[in-house]
Amino acid sequence: MGKAKLPPIGKFLSPFAGFWQNAESETLDYKKTLNFSELSEPVKVLYDDRLVPHIFGKNIEDAIFAQGYVTAQHRLWQMEFQTHAAAGRLSEISGERVLGMDKESRRRGMTWAAERTLKKWKQLPEYKLVERYTDGINAYINSLSPEDYPLEYKLINYAPEAWTPLKTVLLQKEMSRTLASREYDVENTLTREWLGEEEFNYLFPENNPKQSPIIPESREWDFKPKVVTKTNEAPVELGQTDYDLFEKPYEGIGSNNWAVSGSKTASGYPILCSDPHLRLTVPSIWYELQIITPEMNVYGVSLPGSPGVVIGFNDHIAWGMTNVGHDVSDWYTVDWKDETRKEYLYNGEYRKTDFRVEEYDVRGIGKVRDTVLYTHFGPVAHMDDDPSKDLALRWLAHDLSNDMTAFLDLNVAKNYDEYQAAIAEYSCPAQNFAFADRKDVALWVQGKFPLKKDQQGRFVQTGNSDDTQWLGFIPREHNPHVLNPSRGYISSANQHSTSDDYPYYYCGGFGDFRGRRINSVLDNSEKVDAKDMKALQHDSYGLHAAESLPFLLKHIDESNLNEEEKEMLAILQKWDFDFQKDEVAPSVFQAWFDAFYEQTWDEFYAKENVKIPEWWRTIDLLQNAPDNKYFDHRKTPEKETAKEIANSSFKMACKKINDWQNTENQAAKWSDYRNTMIEHLARIPAFSLKNIETDGHRYSPNAVSERHGPSWRMVVEMGDQIRAHGVYPGGQSGNPGSPYFDNFTDTWAAGEYYDLLFMKEADADNERIIFSQNFQ
């Protein structure tokens, strides 16, 4: 956005029409009474001192209407911008420079999938709530004159568009892209071609023996699994390496959740905690609210653009989610009949390719066309100049699915059975749903998981027959799940769903360190309370550092160090592996580990599109095989082992830290060095929150990195009275001119929480209520 065109300057600077109109005061000046013909009964909205709306409706449809209105009131621009990104329509707003991103979205089949899914949603009874939500948003949009437009519309000079149910579906597909599109099929295939099968399996074992899986090993599987007798095909030979692949979702995206059973809490009631880790933006991906009707009282965070509460609690249960790392995106080669690509071979016959013309209305240029080809199982998302190198994508998010009702049903669920029923149909992006009520704790790894042969989906496959397609889906009752485990808690942090006794094959990307740390703390905890839980969400202990640093230090030849390097070594030797914001040791360690990693895998960095062995495997080799040939640096005639690389990378790290300190003219404190920024959604620097001072590392429970981190932190104490605590960085208002734009950020950065106001009645006199609004 920084180099975008200026808006018409007279209009923009006018205090009557321009940005000055977006200056808001802390005391709200909304209209006290609003009239809507769409409402059947009056709705009362009470705003508390954090600008969280508490919506009191007499029926669910009116309440959801009000949710749409109020969310749009605070976040309209964000809602439209995010769904335009999903639909591949950003170039309508931002012109040619984002056309590439748009093309990628449409080639991935986002809009195609959304249109198909919408057809399915229309058949569901809950669809009317999507329509009411849409009506609420449009009621807000229709009330706007140009001087009322959100700031970004004025700055970028365009007007808001009406909302449609398709946009709600697109938002859901966007979440799928963020959370359920990670795969390394091409990289794995190329790496295996290069290394050979034996070396590949040595460096990329599917099982990390140190893992502490989500469903504890003590769990015995009490079902009869579907048997897969087919074996996988021989690997596809790709040959070339210069694939222009889709950008991968960031490695650090993940989340934590856990629920401690009454047997381990001080109160005797369960405590549920959930902190989703996403790209940190302003406005925040989350919008906090409470919805109360005679049948429902739910509090939590919602996704602006989608009705209901996504992570939260009601007066009976609490729930939260983390992402499941299972690979549900598979790439296939296509056997074209000829270079026209009009037909492709499948099961011995030729089928017609679907040509879908995507039209882009590019601001500043005009209409641009791009054709996307579809096989019956997915779009040819990767089209090469050489048709024999095309790849088609089978992605779970393309399937007809009902992922809308799960959250609406969780909002009214009262116990474990109703929670289970609520998520039963949920398919994509698959999530680890944590659950607690006043007596039980449970976790379901819930999604639609493809039934696969061993190793299927890890590599590119041939797409010309049924043999290589997914064999079906794992029956949902066989999804990994556990209720009241004997260890006294459930937890997930994106690690492996199960130990290797689970009878179905799956592959994917799984974290390691956070899960182990959280489980180890919970294993050793007794009589926990909310304070302990908050401390665990903020825990910045780096297990990867604890497991690698002692071994790295052992290799250091102190006689070879200069004064500065000796100082840095001393800092590291005293360090407790905690990634605290004001400490220099974490910066030195991380610089060292990164250099060590790059030096070790130098031959991998030199090649295109190969997979590099993961941190846990690298640490494993450092600990157990320091003479391994991979430590040998290919550019030197000598033969290095871990010892030489440890020393050379330490010197490189010291230099890097010193250079940084000299350039920035300050000590390399971890928070400054890591440099976390909460960026505005349109990347406008003046609206972004820079240099956030906070603890945390991507692989500690408090998973803060440069742009990603805990986007919401919630601790819910079950009991006669449910007490909940929460915080997110940013604020309820998406308006940079509002005092409520970023007022939560310091609290979040300090690891502190707000007490959430869980109201029972529409008590406008509550001391925390600052404004009361009537919709009638």
Add this chain to the structure above:
Amino acid sequence: MFLPWWSLVIVALVVAYLFKLTGWQGFVCGFLGIFLLWGGYAFYLNQMNEGILASRMSGLFSMPGGSMGIMIFSALIGALAGGLGGATGGLGRQLA
């Protein structure tokens, strides 16, 4: 606001015309009038907002002077438009 922002230009023009101002007088009246109107209103909005938005916007335009700077700049832009309108009205009157 039912009128577009540049209606102030028309107002300044018409006022200068009706009051038989010269071009120069028209310019000064238009300039000062709008400077005070825009500056005053922006000042009021800024106070109520505790300067939050103005300081962000001045960062956006890399403008020195913080919220005061962008306030004066806004008033100036409007004032120039008003001045030109007034000058036009006055000159037009002289010619008529």
